[in-house]
Amino acid sequence: MAGVAVSTTINGDAVEYLCQPDETLLEVLRDRLGLTGAKEGCGTGDCGACSVIVDGRLVCSCLVLGAEAEGRKVETIEGMAHGDQLHPLQQKFIEHAALQCGICTPGFLIAAKDLLEKNPSPTEEEIRFGLAGNLCRCTGYDKIVRAVQDAAAVMKGA
């Protein structure tokens, strides 16, 4: 099977790779590029653990083909902090104990970042529906919602 040559931008860096036509973006990120921050919880777009942002749109990377990243801008959890400066959401997730096992955390952070970029002042209900595509089995979501509320307040003040 011939590989597909892809030129894309990941977390601001120009990246080139060869992938199979049926290979998902998640497989490319994890297995070809070593970006294992995105997790595979289901492979069917139901859990959100593999969430990334492609050209400003929140997607499950398990439902996107690696070949589809051609010419696009991909943002993953590995690019969320600026150097040693955590994104406010990352900081607030730690402060509020919004993670227990942490496997869903990268997906939640990406989804929350996308949410706050589109709606800087979400209500609790908007946060809950905005993050409804991400499954967490540990926290009951309480501390996740509070972390996002707190981060939103900090980001507005910044």
Add this chain to the structure above:
Amino acid sequence: MNFDPRFTGRKFSSVGTRPLRPDGIDKVTGRARYGADFNMAGQLVGRVLRSPHAHAVIKSIDTSKAEKLAGVKAVITAKDLPDLTDGDAAMYDILDNSMARTKALYDGHAVAAVAAIDARIARQALKLIEVDYEVLPHVTDVDEAMNHHAPLINDAIFTEGLEEKPVKASNVTKRTQFGHGDVHKGFAQADFIVERSFKTEQTHQGYIEPHACVASVNPDGTADLWVCTQGHFVYRQHCAQLLGLEASKLRVTSSEIGGGFGGKTHVWAEPVALALSRKAGRPVKLVMTRDEVFRASGPTSATSIDVKIGATKDGTITAAEATLRYSCGPYPGSWAEIGAMTAFACYNLENVKTVGFEVLVNRPKTAAYRAPSAPMAAFAVESAVDELAHELGMNAVDFRIKNAAQEGTRASYGPVYGPIGIGPTLEAVKNHPHMKAPLKANQGRGMACGFWFNFGGQTCVDLNIGMDGSVSLAVGTVDVGGSRASLSLVAAEELGIDYSQLKAIVADTSSLGYNDMTDGSRGTFSSSMATISAARNAIKILRDRAAQMWDIPVDDVVWEKGHAIAKGEKYGNLSALSLKDIAAKSGTTGGPIAGHSELVADGAGVSFATHICDIEVDPETGATRVIRYTVVQDAGKAVHPTYVEGQYQGGAAQGIGWALNEEYIYGKDGRLQNAGFLDYRIPVCSDLPMIDTQILEIPNPNHPYGVRGVGETSIVPPLAAIANAVSNAVGVRMTHIPMSPPRILAALDAEREG
């Protein structure tokens, strides 16, 4: 063990504070490595072929075509995992569950596996394996499986625990009984009796991380296993025994674990990965798909429970009885036994009897799920208790307070309780503002109690003091939800140093002595006990080194607030030496300073919780909505209160999913119809309200700081609390979990039709 574990009532400076967790940054930046995030040079991809049949004889397996496919490096069947269990029936079942030997016993049972150079070729290879099945009749329902006409799953099983030894094989593997007094006499004294039957469906732990491992077996018999597990020492024992390896030559490293909840307490695909690696001569990564996780790992028991409770007019329970039938999957278990032990554990009963039946069905092997077996028993009992209170005309909380177990009560499962928290949680609930908040139309409020034993077990800790005065703590209990933070707090407390001076890690099986797994809510309870012991051992050395530095007798040196202090007026001019001062000189005073501890953490204090919830039911659709939820639970001592709250909230959320949505749905063909998160729907963020928590602290007398396990009890009350709320909202007693919209509508229709 030269260690006194008794509660001392000390005042805390670190324990009870809420510092940031040490693994937080790794987990918010994507750097934390979970089961599937590890790779080795030359690694192959492993995949498992699974039975599509619920019950079938495996007549033959032809792997020749798969073996010839370019890129395939190994194909294995049960023949590559010979039986080395030497009469250990429980291990034989784990072996058979890892790879079916003569019969496929459930839809999803592993029958063969391949290792190939990539996932694509591995998938192709699975399609080339030809399995000749003789399909047998199957049974998936717990009550049907008990019927003597039901297909027999294992004809070598005869019910244990009967007065007369049975002559016919049965799907009922064991009968157990608990209780005391005379229930016949007790029911004769009762003015009111409630008698009902309940059912609960099978659920999955639903951890977001599928089972994953990388196995590497070397030609010299040494091996490495990187794996997401709740107990890497246990996995080492299992794998060494099943593969015929020497335990000490198999090094198991626990990755970060993406949820377990009991589902990662024994091996599944790990022996298969090791067998593939041994055959291929290369490392093998094996990661389950979500479909495989649902079909072949986890689930809890489905149950069928009868409850009968009687009380006098004044609200005193005179007798309580329950018969509990729990599915075990196709292998014997002790799930009904645990249910029978926990069922009435909240109450002070003169006459009580519970009987448990373990039942084989053609479903995946039942695994522990957070306080395993207790939520279903609590659902049945707490529903009946609520109904009885209603018939008596008593407030549901007052009725429970009147009958609650106390210190000195003989538990229905045998022991006599020490100081316990059931009464205090009930009093806290009675006085909670939630109980007085107004309800709207179609809303109902419910409450219920829950009990869990908690567990201690074998534990081992190393505490090493660096020459710069920093401290590394190596523990052997896997951190499933913040225990590295809580154990660092405990070490900081005992040593009298700042939390920031510590770093806790989970050591691999070659770096630390044996530890039982993180189950039974034991992680923080047992490892904190061992940490305190290790710190005290280190303090002995620190005092000795200070004595050397001062050239005074060690008996004149005491340890206070992180410093060695020379005791007595004659030493008035000696200024205190900090841990850092002593560590800096350690090279010339006797070498490295460390504290080690190995112990069996006995005396895990039992745990109680009481929950309140408000549910709104749409009478036209049967849809439900959780409006408000409150958890009150005894923690003994909350070491890191934020993570204790997290355990309370997480257990409640899982219980809400179980109560309202989650269930395994099998077709008539015995195949699982909803093996994915789309159709097996766990609660999402928009399904839930904030979950309020109240931590009570009734010290456990058997732990120096009073700590009790906190992880599991929070899943015990929700099924009943929600069922009581729904029943109060719609005016019909709900008896079948989950209370999905069709079941609620059916209950309403049945009521209307009378």
